[in-house]
Amino acid sequence: GAVVSQHPSWVICKSGTSVKIECRSLDFQATTMFWYRQFPKQSLMLMATSNEGSKATYEQGVEKDKFLINHASLTLSTLTVTSAHPEDSSFYICSAEDRGNQPQHFGDGTRLSIL
Amino acid sequence: AQTVTQSQPEMSVQEAETVTLSCTYDTSENNYYLFWYKQPPSRQMILVIRQEAYKQQNATENRFSVNFQKAAKSFSLKISDSQLGDTAMYFCAFGFIQGAQKLVFGQGTRLTINP
Numbered sequence: 001g002a003v004v005s006q007h008p009s010w011v012i013c014k015s016g017t018s019v020k021i022e023c024r025s026l027d028f029q030a031t032t033m034f035w036y037r038q039f040p041k042q043s044l045m046l047m048a049t050s051n052e053g054s055k056a057t058y059e060q061g062v063e064k065d066k067f068l069i070n071h072a073s074l075t076l077s078t079l080t081v082t083s084a085h086p087e088d089s090s091f092y093i094c095s096a097e098d099r100g101n102q103p104q105h106f107g108d109g110t111r112l113s114i115l
Numbered sequence: 116a117q118t119v120t121q122s123q124p125e126m127s128v129q130e131a132e133t134v135t136l137s138c139t140y141d142t143s144e145n146n147y148y149l150f151w152y153k154q155p156p157s158r159q160m161i162l163v164i165r166q167e168a169y170k171q172q173n174a175t176e177n178r179f180s181v182n183f184q185k186a187a188k189s190f191s192l193k194i195s196d197s198q199l200g201d202t203a204m205y206f207c208a209f210g211f212i213q214g215a216q217k218l219v220f221g222q223g224t225r226l227t228i229n230p
Contacts, residue, residue: 032215034217043206043222043223044218046217046218091158093158095160095218102148103148103150103165104218108158109158109159109160111158
């Protein structure tokens, strides 16, 4: 079946640093990937839609300059949290569609902790 | 805009019992997908079952089945012969037929299966 790999699974870093999270579709091409954020005991909140070869579409209230998304190939999208602060600590999870078809396949998520 | 509502924040049943999780949604689309995702403590998002709105027959996957009432915009999940491994957060989600569009998630139901 379709597999999405997300890396790293857990990262701890100091306030002010930038952190890059990778989302790869291993056995299919994904023209569109999605980035979600999940707070403890809450649902998934869509942050942005990542489109291969074009700019990402951000949801209302999500800072584009804080959360940089790059979708340079059909199998890789990256989310960079720039100048991270403790309030950016959260669980980030990506998903991808196989050639635009449902269902979306999810990565295992990244737990980000900013000290 | 699409909305998904799960009115049961938490549920708890004994092993081997049957449990039903509720989900209602709102949309003006005529054709769409509905999903149930399971998120165990490992936080992976696992697709449990999906339903295409134009199909009248309720979807079934082993012990998991749905009761899809399109007119009432209701999509409940029934878990038969519940097992300890079914303990997880369960999210109901709405998906568009046309690809490259986000999933809309409900708030989630925390299900605990007791031995």
